[in-house]
Amino acid sequence: EVQLVESGGGLVQPGGSLRLSCSASGFTVNTNYMSWVRQTPGKGLEWVSIIFAGGETYYADSVKGRFSISRQKSNNTLYLQMNSLRPEDTAVYYCVRVIIAIGTNDAGRWFDPWGQGTVVTVSS
Amino acid sequence: DIQMTQSPSSLSASVGDRVTITCRASQSISKHLNWYQQKAGKAPKLLISAASTLQRGVPSRFSGAGSGTDFTLTISSLQPDDFATYYCQESFNVRAWTFGQGTKVEVK
Numbered sequence: 496e497v498q499l500v501e502s503g504g505g506l507v508q509p510g511g512s513l514r515l516s517c518s519a520s521g522f523t524v525n526t527n528y529m530s531w532v533r534q535t536p537g538k539g540l541e542w543v544s545i546i547f548a549g550g551e552t553y554y555a556d557s558v559k560g561r562f563s564i565s566r567q568k569s570n571n572t573l574y575l576q577m578n579s580l581r582p583e584d585t586a587v588y589y590c591v592r593v594i595i596a597i598g599t600n601d602a603g604r605w606f607d608p609w610g611q612g613t614v615v616t617v618s619s
Numbered sequence: 620d621i622q623m624t625q626s627p628s629s630l631s632a633s634v635g636d637r638v639t640i641t642c643r644a645s646q647s648i649s650k651h652l653n654w655y656q657q658k659a660g661k662a663p664k665l666l667i668s669a670a671s672t673l674q675r676g677v678p679s680r681f682s683g684a685g686s687g688t689d690f691t692l693t694i695s696s697l698q699p700d701d702f703a704t705y706y707c708q709e710s711f712n713v714r715a716w717t718f719g720q721g722t723k724v725e726v727k
Contacts, residue, residue: 539706542717589663595713602650606653607674609663
């Protein structure tokens with residue numbers, strides 16, 4: 496069964512750092528596109544970052560220069576290092592696998608599955 | 620960046636009603652549009668990919684249509700399990716992704 500389990504969330508002061516982990520089972524993180532998405536009550540779902548199978552990384556403007564996505568083959572885990580945290584980074588953070596489908600009728604890309612989410616609260 | 624405008628933000632409906640949610644992209648995204656369902660306290664779940672491809676296990680009362688800039692999600696006959704929040708997502712640019720604001724489907 497394909498599954499993602501996040502951990503590492505918690506309460507952190509503004510300006511602090513936190514590292515989120517996402518343990519995958521049923522597939523290999525290193526050979527897939529993987530992403531982080533966050534959700535706040537006020538702003539809904541917001542894409543945060545993506546890492547391509549080849550290792551390229553991209554970030555939303557709101558986190559560029561502060562967050563870093565990475566992966567570790569040995570333990571099949573995706574990470575999100577979050578530095579210089581701000582109150583507006585408070586959210587539930589989800590880890591997702593990115594499906595890239597190539598074909599004629601149903602080509603596209605989407606997020607599936609999603610982890611259960613981990614809560615990050617940035618507050619003094 | 621591509622902007623996604625989803626409407627309505629909420630709606631009230633009864634079991635058996637036909638429900639339609641609309642999503643509009645700020646530029647043409649071909650058929651790179653996905654729909655997710657989220658229930659309270661749970662992660663979103665993929666319902667429809669590439670505008671109209673129903674995922675395995677998703678009931679056939681759900682359907683998606685559209686291409687270019689205008690898309691719809693339709694529930695042909697609303698069931699008790701369908702009361703949830705629905706999000707559209709564009710996937711035109713694999714380096715940046717945008718979600719709609721969400722539509723909460725509530726009991727009338």
